[in-house]
Amino acid sequence: MLVHTDARRRWLWTAAAAVAAYALLTFAVEITWPPLVEQDAVVSAAAHRLALEYPAWRVVMSAVTRTGDTVVLLSVLAFTLGFLLRRRMLAHLAFVCAAVAASAALRLVVHALVARDRPEGMLALAAGWSYPSGHTSHFATAALLLFVLVWPLLGARWQRVALVATVGGWAVLVGASRVALVVHWPSDVLGGWLVALAAVPLAFMTHAVRINHSRP
Structure with missing residues (x-):
């Protein structure tokens, strides 16, 4: 695959911006920055009330969140590989x-160092520390990988629009479901998205350089 200089530059800026944003967000979480903590609490409380008031909403969000379970994603990864x-x-x-290794490293190191507690009143089973969201980072990474691999195969504009809407929309839904079920703070989900936005472009840059260097 030939990667043009402009495309590589865009990926580089995307990775740099995501890493910077992830570092700032992690710092804010670590120092329990009051505006972030307050906003997380407000959204989580609203999500808890909504789920209790509308049981059908909770059922839908539970179904969505299961699509990001480890077993599902590992099966997809094994098939892809x-x-x-x-x-x-x-x-x-x-x-x-x-990309998978970079995503795991960016999440697990921060996960252990920050050791953030999950919200109270969880409406689904969840173990481990809260920040960043594993479901979100794993699914967003898978979505971005699918986007990168499939995009060059699509010629029609509507096909590419459908790909972005489907893959991107579902990644957003999985992250939102973690907040809806009160198993993660909103900033945990944001952190998960940033992990994917950093890991995949970084891996893509390495991939592009290696491919270009291998050309005669």
Whole structure:
């Protein structure tokens, strides 16, 4: 895959902006910055009331959040890696592995260092620390990977619009479901999105450089 300089520059700026935003948000969470804490509490309280008042909403959000479960995403990852391996698309295989590894590293290190408690009154089972949201970062990473891999295969404008709407919209829904079920603070979800927005472009840049260097 040939990656033009302008495209690489856009990916670089996306990664840099996401890393900077993630660092600032993490700092705000770590020092329990009052405006952030207050806004998180307000949104979580509203989400709790909404879920209790409308049980059907809770059922829908529970169904959405299950699409981001580890078992589901690992199955999709295994299928993708197997497909790329069978097609001998080794550069793409390396890109996917690098993105997944970068996403996991960016999340797990901060996850352990910040050790943020989850909201009270959770409406679904959840274990571990709260920040950043694992469901959100995992699904957003998968969505971005799908976007990068599928986009070049689509020629019609409507196909690309449909891809962005479907993949992007579902990634937003999964993150929102974590807040709706009161298992994460809103800033946890924002952190998860930023992890994906940093990890995938960083991996893509490495992928692009390696591909270009391998060209005769």
